[in-house]
Amino acid sequence: MKIRLKINGKDFAPHIYPSMILLDLLRDLGFKSVKRGCGTTNCGLCTIIMDNKSVLSCSVPAARADGKEIYTLEGFQDKAAEIAEFLADEGADQCGFCAPGFVMNVIALEKENPNPTEKEIDEYLVGNLCRCTGYMSQHRAMARYFAHKQKEA
Ligand code: FES
Ligand code: FES
Known part of the structure; x- marks a missing residue:
């Protein structure tokens, strides 16, 4: 499926697979500041800002980012x-x-x-x-x- 989102002020429309996690989507799009430490919501390493809130991107299905505004450290x-x-x-x-x-x-x-x-x-x-x-x-x-x-x- 295709989603639309804004990352660091720019529009993206990536194709994702149903079980894709937001952490993996962001890294695939080149935002390598988003790191996987534990992968289980325990270390904080994958933190991003989504719609002005701190979010652990390893805990969010990529599909949930549809229509969202995201910031990574690159921004x-x-x-x-x-x-x-x-x-x-x-x-x-x-x-x-x-x-x-x-x-x-x-x-x-x-x-x-x-x-x-x-x-x-x-x-x-x-x-x-x-x-x-x-x-x-x-x-x-x-x-x-x-x-x-x-x-x-
Ligand atoms: S990778 Fe550790 S909290 Fe997400
Ligand atoms: S894990 Fe080495 S400085 Fe924090």
């Missing part, structure tokens, strides 16, 4: 670079495997709640697993990032 390169600087400054940028999903969820949080408390940041990002950092450096980096955004506002 937020400047924002991703800005967030990455805060992660690097706190030593939270180690192997980088978790980074695409983590950064997408930070962007989704900022859209939903531009002034989160530290507790809200932690709660929002709890699904993004990281095997390297122990989370404290990520926590410090994002607390500093959102404080910085507040000063800019």
Whole structure:
């Protein structure tokens, strides 16, 4: 079947097969920032934004994306670079495997709640697993990032 959707502001009309998962569709279309970690909705690596909500693309049938507006990390390169600087400054940028999903969820949080408390940041990002950092450096980096955004506002 054919679906129509918008990805990072551009129109697409791909053919999909009935059991296709959105994660695979996005990668087939060239959006390689969308990674498969667990494939079972447990790691956060496949996070995208669909109709302004953070979504695990490994959990969504591709058919459900018909008519939707999707953003991947490729659509937020400047924002991703800005967030990455805060992660690097706190030593939270180690192997980088978790980074695409983590950064997408930070962007989704900022859209939903531009002034989160530290507790809200932690709660929002709890699904993004990281095997390297122990989370404290990520926590410090994002607390500093959102404080910085507040000063800019
Ligand atoms: S690959 Fe989707 S949550 Fe892990
Ligand atoms: S930095 Fe290695 S998994 Fe997060």
